[in-house]
Amino acid sequence: GLPWLADSPGAEIKLDLYRQKVDVYTHTANAMGFDDRQIGKVCELSLGFGGGAGAFNAMARNYRVQLDSAAVTDAVTSWRRANGWAPDFWHALHKAARRAVGKPGTVCPAGRVSYLYVPELLEGTLLCLLPGNTVLQYPQTRVARTDRGDYEISAMKASWKPKADALEWPRITLWHGLLAENATQALCAAVLRDALRRCREASLPVVMHTHDEIVIEVYEAAAAYSEAALVEAMTACDFVPGMPLRVDPVTCFRYGHKPA
Numbered sequence: 001g002l003p004w005l006a007d008s009p010g011a012e013i014k015l016d017l018y019r020q021k022v023d024v025y026t027h028t029a030n031a032m033g034f035d036d037r038q039i040g041k042v043c044e045l046s047l048g049f050g051g052g053a054g055a056f057n058a059m060a061r062n063y064r065v066q067l068d069s070a071a072v073t074d075a076v077t078s079w080r081r082a083n084g085w086a087p088d089f090w091h092a093l094h095k096a097a098r099r100a101v102g103k104p105g106t107v108c109p110a111g112r113v114s115y116l117y118v119p120e121l122l123e124g125t126l127l128c129l130l131p132g133n134t135v136l137q138y139p140q141t142r143v144a145r146t147d148r149g150d151y152e153i154s155a156m157k158a159s160w161k162p163k164a165d166a167l168e169w170p171r172i173t174l175w176h177g178l179l180a181e182n183a184t185q186a187l188c189a190a191v192l193r194d195a196l197r198r199c200r201e202a203s204l205p206v207v208m209h210t211h212d213e214i215v216i217e218v219y220e221a222a223a224a225y226s227e228a229a230l231v232e233a234m235t236a237c238d239f240v241p242g243m244p245l246r247v248d249p250v251t252c253f254r255y256g257h258k259p260a
Contacts, residue, residue, distance in 0.1 A: 001184040001191075002048050003085065004243045005130075007111040010085030018244040032078045038063045043079045049184070050090050050177020052076050090176035097126060097179060098151055101143045113183050117141065126155065126174075128183055132190040132239035136182055138174060188212070191237050191245070198233035208255075215255060223251050 003011035017024050029040030046059035053072045060067065067075065080087055092110040100108040100115035107129070108115045114129040121139075128136035138155035146152050157172040172178075195214060199206050204226060208215045214234060218226040227249045235245040252258060 001188045001243070002089075002180065004240060005112045005183055005187060006085050006089035008085045008088065010083070011089070011111075014083065014085070015242070015244055018246070021246070028079070028082075031082060032075060036065070038065050039067070039075065043075055047076060047079045048083075048086060049181040050087075050175070086180075090180050093179040093183070094153070094174075094176040097128075097153055097174060098143055101126060101141055101153065122156075126153075128179075128186070130183060130187050130190065132187070132194065132237075134186050134190045136186055140169070140171075141174070187240070191240060191243075194237045194239070195234040198236060199230065202229050202233055204229055204233065220253075227251055 003014040014024075017027060023037070025040035025044060026037045027040065028043050029035065029037055032039070032043070034040065042056060042059045042063055042065050046055045049055075053069070053076055056072050056076060060072075089111055093113060096108040096110035096113070097115045100106060100117045101124075104117045104119045106116070112131055116127045116129060118125050118127060122137075123140045124142070126138040126141035128138070130136070139158065140156040141153065142155070143151055143153050153174040154171045155174055157170045162169050192209065192212065192214075196206060196209065199214065199216065204216045205218065206214060207217045214230065216226060216230055231247045231249055234247045237243070237245060
């Protein structure tokens with residue numbers, strides 16, 4: 001999702017790995033001089049949204065990856081160097097969002113993402129416009145110059161409740177990594193919702209879904225047909241042209257068991 005949104009030549013190189021069905025985690029690890037696929041996985045999952053050593057170590061604990069501080073620093077530097085399109089996209093998002101606040105009513109693009117600031121909505125709301133008619137809202141958006149001389153964007157953090165004696169609702173900084181993460185997760189959630197809609201239209205009985213996975217329950221005699229129909233539903237999204245969607249279906253008698 002992230003390289004597709006970036007819509008740049010460098011990002012296309014990344015997408016080509018998926019199109020060629022290359023194991024991206026193994027490819028990343030080998031490119032950095034490691035033979036452990038898990039290291040590549042941690043890099044891909046933790047560093048795409050502006051994270052550094054802290055993000056790497058937090059993710060590494062989940063996958064039982066242990067590297068010393070020097071190796072972690074090298075991994076972060078190597079990943080960013082090999083994926084220069086990503087930092088470029090992060091900063092383009094931040095610049096577009098800042099420009100949108102400064103020019104209310106003007107749509108400001110960055111890759112396949114656009115921002116629009118609406119002053120009269122919730123005391124000034126920054127809209128993030130994504131393919132598939134998905135819209136994210138950042139209420140009470142403000143831009144302020146920091147002591148460092150650069151600009152910081154902040155907005156109301158709607159998921160927090162203020163303390164009883166608070167004078168203002170808690171706020172969150174819309175730094176470039178967060179903007180990239182929000183846009184990517186929202187887009188991928190929209191792709192999943194589109195697949196669920198197609199499942200319903202194909203009369204596939206969905207019993208659960210989580211992250212990028214959809215589970216249906218059918219009679220054994222219909223398993224082969226239903227599996228093919230599910231793959232079609234999950235790869236037919238029409239608002240992400242060129243995104244390499246692929247499904248690895250598994251049929252089993254009970255969720256989590258070995259394939260039938």
